[in-house]
Each structure stands twice: as structure tokens, then as C-alpha cells.
Amino acid sequence: IIIGLISVYSSTSVLASVKAKYADRGGMIYLQKQIFTLLIGFFLMILFMFLSPEKLKKIVFPLLIISFLLLILVFSPLGVSAGGARRWLRLWPSVFQPSELVKLAMVFFLAWYMSRDSYNKESIKNFIIPVCLMAIFQLIFLKQPDFGAAMTLGIITFIMLFIGGMSLRFLGVTALFAIPVLFYLAKEPYRWKRITSFLDPWADPQGSGFQLVQSLIALGSGGLTGQGLGQGKQKLAFLPEIHTDFIFAHIGEELGFIGAFAVVVLFFVICMRGLSIAEKQYEPYNYFLASGITIMISIQALINFAVVTGLAPTKGLPLPFISYGGSSLVVNLMAVGVLLNLSRFKTDRGYAELPKDEKPKLRAYRYYKGKRFS
Numbered sequence: 001i002i003i004g005l006i007s008v009y010s011s012t013s014v015l016a017s018v019k020a021k022y023a024d025r026g027g028m029i030y031l032q033k034q035i036f037t038l039l040i041g042f043f044l045m046i047l048f049m050f051l052s053p054e055k056l057k058k059i060v061f062p063l064l065i066i067s068f069l070l071l072i073l074v075f076s077p078l079g080v081s082a083g084g085a086r087r088w089l090r091l092w093p094s095v096f097q098p099s100e101l102v103k104l105a106m107v108f109f110l111a112w113y114m115s116r117d118s119y120n121k122e123s124i125k126n127f128i129i130p131v132c133l134m135a136i137f138q139l140i141f142l143k144q145p146d147f148g149a150a151m152t153l154g155i156i157t158f159i160m161l162f163i164g165g166m167s168l169r170f171l172g173v174t175a176l177f178a179i180p181v182l183f184y185l186a187k188e189p190y191r192w193k194r195i196t197s198f199l200d201p202w203a204d205p206q207g208s209g210f211q212l213v214q215s216l217i218a219l220g221s222g223g224l225t226g227q228g229l230g231q232g233k234q235k236l237a238f239l240p241e242i243h244t245d246f247i248f249a250h251i252g253e254e255l256g257f258i259g260a261f262a263v264v265v266l267f268f269v270i271c272m273r274g275l276s277i278a279e280k281q282y283e284p285y286n287y288f289l290a291s292g293i294t295i296m297i298s299i300q301a302l303i304n305f306a307v308v309t310g311l312a313p314t315k316g317l318p319l320p321f322i323s324y325g326g327s328s329l330v331v332n333l334m335a336v337g338v339l340l341n342l343s344r345f346k347t348d349r350g351y352a353e354l355p356k357d358e359k360p361k362l363r364a365y366r367y368y369k370g371k372r373f374s
Contacts, residue, residue: 001038003251003263004322004329008034011235011243011250012324030243030324033094037326041333048337049344053286056338060112067105070098071140085316087144088327097327099149102137104331106153107160107292109133114164115284127170130157147191148303148315154178155299160292198313214239215246215308218253219260226256243324245316248308263322264305271298277343290342293335 012030048056073079073089080088080095088095113119113130120126134157141150158171186192193208201209201216218234221227232253235242242250252260274294281287297320304319306312318328 001321001329003266004247004319005031005034005038006229007247007251007254007322008243008324010230010232010254011247013230014235015237015243033326034324034329037094037329038333040326041330044330045333045337045340048334049340051341053283053342056108056289056341057112057285060108063101063105064109067098067101068137070096071102071137074098074144085144085146087146087149094326097325099141099144099146099153100327100331103149103153103156103296104293104335106134106137106157107296107335108289110157110160110164111285111288111292114160114288119164121165122167124170127161127166130161131174142185146316147185148317151315152300152303152317156292156296159295159299160288163291163295164288194313198310201310211240211246211314212310215249216310218242218246218249219309222253222256222260224257226252226254226259229254244318245304245314245323246308247323248304248319251322252308267298267301267320270294273343274298274339277339281342286342290339293339297332297335 009028009031013028015030051059070089074086078089078091079086080090082088087099088097110130134153137153138150141147141153158174162171186195197204197208197212201212203209205213214234218232218239221233227233232250234253235250239246239249248260248263251263255262271294274290274297278287278290278294281290300317300320303312303315303317304323307315307317318325320328320332
């Protein structure tokens, strides 16, 4: 988050100071907005950190319903359009992107759904229900349109179903049926341009490949140690969306390979710690919830890295905790609050009920790979 605040200010201070409506703020407007949403996010993080796992299970459906209603309200007069898309809601004093909350709500739902006693991994009905729910959200995303959010939600859902032991037959057949659908969606002219420019951005460096070319220039010009904080050139209106989707390129330009690599390592640590927290859970719901949140954060970071470095077609996905944007920051802090909750929560509640001679030492018990007590 500290790296994000520094990068947001560095990438937007010049932009804000030259805009007429922000000129009197001295280039601080973006940083001020980011700090404001950061405070909201920290409050929600602390709230979720101290909710008991039982209460976390009770908010599954309220969270799902709220996220669905907010997603629908995007098409109401409260909706905000930008860049040919309608993905935001006007909520004082800023805007909110409901698709970010939908991802977290889907993780909560899948964790509850797969932890039920009646959940059958070989039942086609148990597979169809979450897939249909995912498809409903995806259709609304595509209506906005937000192809990146639809793809991310699909990846999160199928990875969680895979972790939950869902039959590979169902997952494989669904993947085969999804191929023609993806091809049909990719045929949209602007999406097809993104794909072709991803394969060869220099074929149209002033058109469809402009953003990726400028991103690669930023990363390349940073070298090993970078040009120094505030010394980057791509933020001078060369690289569009440098403070949101392409902020990793800005970090690479000003802090070099060392700074960019440090960011990758930090996300790797988050991923490993999240999986470690999940592994220590003795309740199925807690296990799936911790795993899903870790997947949600890691997948979005991985896709952002791939887009910025030219390993994947351009998608409008922010880098968690770092990119400018209150929606992503607030929702990811809520998710971290849940991870901190599960990390501090005493998952070994069955320990006290064990006979004394059967109690393993506490250190060994934390890494015990046998039966999960509940």
C-alpha cells in the first residue's frame, strides 16, 4: 500500500496540476482520494478481522444480494460511463465499481456452498448451480461491457471448484463449451484489435498497440535501478492509464527491475501466506474462504503483470493495493481482513476435547496433516 501511494502520487501529480479543475490542489487530488478510500478500507478490514467465522458465514447471502443490486444499479441514473463502458456507480464522494465486490461475494458463496454436508462433488446439480450464478454475473459484466471482470470471475470460480474436488469431467466439458463462446466474444472489433496488438504491438504502434508499446518502453527504460522517483517520462501523457491498469510499468520505469521485482515478491509472499493460512484451517468453510481470497488477489495481480509485460492481451484490471482506484483497494482490504481473521482465529477448537495423551505438541499440531478436528 505504501508503494501504491507513492506510485499514485508520482504518476498523477503532473497530470492533476495541469488539469484546470485540479490546478488549485497542487497535484494532490488523486493522492487525497486514494488516502480517503484507504481509510475506509482499513475500517472495513478491521471490522472483518474481528467478525467470528460464524458471522462470516451468515453474511454470505447478504453480500451476494448487495453486490448484485449494486451491479444492476450501474444501468440506472446513478451509473457512470467512461471510455465507452458503464461500470461505475456515483456514490459520494467518489465512484464505486461493483464488479470488484462481486468477486469477493462469489468467493464467500463458493466457500459456503462447497462446505455444506450435502455437497456432492460428483453431482451435476451441485456443479450447475454455482456455474449458473457465475454466468448471470458474467452476462451483466459483458453488458457494461467489462470482459476482464467476466474472465477473472470465471477463473476464480473454476479454480475454487477444482480445489473443492469437483469432478474433472464437469470442468473439462464446460471448458470445451466455453471455447466457442470466447471466440465469439473475441470477434468484437475492439477486442480483436487488442488480441492482434498483443501478438505484435509494433504492427500498429500509434494505434491498437500504442498502450503496450509505451508500457514496454517504460519497463525497458527503467533498467536495473530505475530513473528515480518522480523522474519517469511515460507519465507525461505518453502511457494512458499509467496510474491504474499500468502502474506496474510506472514502477518499473522509476524503480527499475529491482523495484518491480520487489513488488512481485511481495505478492508472492501474500500468496504463500494466504495458502498457509488456508492449510491450517480445520473447518471446510474457513479453508475454502482463505483459499478463495488468496486466489482472488493472486490471479488479479498475475493478470496485471502479464498485461503490462505483454504476456497477455490488454485488460482493464488494476493491480491490487497499488493501482489508483477506491473500489479495488477497499474490497481487497476487506478480503485481507478476513485472512487476518482466519489467521488469528483459533482453528484448533477440537484440541481442548482431545484426551491428554493424544494431544500433540502445539508446534507439531499447527502443522498436523492428519484428521481435521471440528
